[in-house]
Amino acid sequence: xxxxxxxxxxxxxxxxxxxxxxxxxxxxxxxxxxxxxxxxxxxxxxxxxxxxxxxxxxxxxxxxxxxxxxxxxxxxxxxxxxxxxxxxxxxxxxxxxxxxxxxxxxxxxxxxxxxxxxxxxxxxxxxxxxxxxxxxxxxxxxxxxxxxxxxxxxxxxxxxxxxxxxxxxxxxxxxxxxxxxxxxxxxxxxxxxxxxxxxxxxxxxxxxxxxxxxxxxxxxxxxxxxxxxxxxxxxxxxxxxxxxxxxxxxxxxxxxxxxxxxxxxxxxxxxxxxxxxxxxxxxxxxxxxxxxxxxxxxxx
Amino acid sequence: xxxxxxxxxxxxxxxxxxxxxxxxxxxxxxxxxxxxxxxxxxxxxxxxxxxxxxxxxxxxxxxxxxxxxxxxxxxxxxxxxxxxxxxxxxxxxxxxxxxxxxxxxxxxxxxxxxxxxxxxxxxxxxxxxxxxxxxxxxxxxxxxxxxxxxxxxxxxxxxxxxxxxxxxxxxxxxxxxxxxxxxxxxxxxxxxxxxxxxxxxxxxxxxxxxxxxxxxxxxxxxxxxxxxx
Numbered sequence: 001x002x003x004x005x006x007x008x009x010x011x012x013x014x015x016x017x018x019x020x021x022x023x024x025x026x027x028x029x030x031x032x033x034x035x036x037x038x039x040x041x042x043x044x045x046x047x048x049x050x051x052x053x054x055x056x057x058x059x060x061x062x063x064x065x066x067x068x069x070x071x072x073x074x075x076x077x078x079x080x081x082x083x084x085x086x087x088x089x090x091x092x093x094x095x096x097x098x099x100x101x102x103x104x105x106x107x108x109x110x111x112x113x114x115x116x117x118x119x120x121x122x123x124x125x126x127x128x129x130x131x132x133x134x135x136x137x138x139x140x141x142x143x144x145x146x147x148x149x150x151x152x153x154x155x156x157x158x159x160x161x162x163x164x165x166x167x168x169x170x171x172x173x174x175x176x177x178x179x180x181x182x183x184x185x186x187x188x189x190x191x192x193x194x195x196x197x198x199x200x201x202x203x204x205x206x207x208x209x210x211x212x213x214x215x216x217x218x219x220x221x222x223x224x225x226x227x228x229x230x231x232x233x234x235x236x237x238x239x240x241x242x243x244x245x246x247x248x249x250x251x252x253x254x255x256x257x258x259x260x261x262x263x264x265x266x267x268x269x270x271x272x273x274x275x276x277x278x279x280x281x282x283x284x285x286x287x288x289x290x291x292x293x294x295x296x297x298x299x300x
Numbered sequence: 301x302x303x304x305x306x307x308x309x310x311x312x313x314x315x316x317x318x319x320x321x322x323x324x325x326x327x328x329x330x331x332x333x334x335x336x337x338x339x340x341x342x343x344x345x346x347x348x349x350x351x352x353x354x355x356x357x358x359x360x361x362x363x364x365x366x367x368x369x370x371x372x373x374x375x376x377x378x379x380x381x382x383x384x385x386x387x388x389x390x391x392x393x394x395x396x397x398x399x400x401x402x403x404x405x406x407x408x409x410x411x412x413x414x415x416x417x418x419x420x421x422x423x424x425x426x427x428x429x430x431x432x433x434x435x436x437x438x439x440x441x442x443x444x445x446x447x448x449x450x451x452x453x454x455x456x457x458x459x460x461x462x463x464x465x466x467x468x469x470x471x472x473x474x475x476x477x478x479x480x481x482x483x484x485x486x487x488x489x490x491x492x493x494x495x496x497x498x499x500x501x502x503x504x505x506x507x508x509x510x511x512x513x514x515x516x517x518x519x520x521x522x523x524x525x526x527x528x529x
Contacts, residue, residue, distance in 0.1 A: 003406045207403075210390060212348075212457070215379035216407035 026236025
């Protein structure tokens, strides 16, 4: 055991340059990886929050509105309205549906545009009737939209997905880009480790040769190498963990959470989980290449 | 102790066999010279005993184990029964004489107390009792080889393999090494020594196995280097 430890320490010191390189690469790549994971969790939260609030609005024709399915100058007929309602209710994805009358729409309009000249210019009759639909899973909105939007009497189908989707697409592209980049860096770190081990087996070639000759077990020969890369990887993971925690504290807890109170931000539990994943990745990424290259270069 | 049954060994990518159809048995406590020119197969013979690789054909038995069927994880146990001495000593330059010998016991997990008892004993046996704190570069070639022999013998193996142990030494020093190996042999250790040193072989009158181009051309009790019976 003493021999193993002193071998590990002298190995780390002998390859101090390579060890530092591994630590730094691990640090940067694991930080990026963790940041990607944290961003993914945050985006998922926003998505859940916003999509929950989204409802699809099916606006119906009035005398003054224009639209492909509207007869010019005609209100939507009762039978058209019934067909739209029936279609919506028949869709299995629909959770709730309610009807907004012209009066309700007018009241809301007055509220939104209170103290504005627009509010006085409008009349109840100019308002649009609409169906407001809530879906069981807001991700499956397209089916309903395409079913309803061509029905006669439907002037327009509005849903926020049209606006939110591009935002989330960009966010997820960003977060996958980060994770992808970090995976490349992690790969580089793994290769660096296996290269370090290869060099170490050369510099310790004589010792290893003697150990094999006198019957030291493979495990015994390999342990110093394993410990060496583990130490480097865990140092990198520690630095990455500190960086992530600092980032979360600075960006989310101190700033974003304070200024954008309405949104559901992630906190320490998610950060802790991410750091745990980062450690697991670090350990796997150091042990695996060590075992592989040790098998290659420490053959009996 | 060592038994070759129709053993051949062909290295990868080569047509000629490094060893061909070798049949030989070496009993416990025997002293055997393995002679022959460079490339005759002496080293291959020793490396087969160490199970550095398997025979291409035939079966090798060492200390009761069939090496052709020995799983890789049991190789270390086999090697603990064999002590290996080579021409170039293979000492660790940064360690003292004591540490070099102790190293062989440390890496197979022997207790410190055991090491402290056995290493001085063994150094005494090889005649280096007073040099245990020296480093290899402070020693003569003969002394370095004695350290290597101490390291090979410190775990009291059943077999000592020596590959040209006197190859780098002058004749006088060689005699000392030879005597040491002879003493180890008298302690009931089987010794197989590959050598070019005909004077030594002639003098010792031990069993001689001669290899030529991978074939065994002579196996003679109390033989001499040159003559074929």
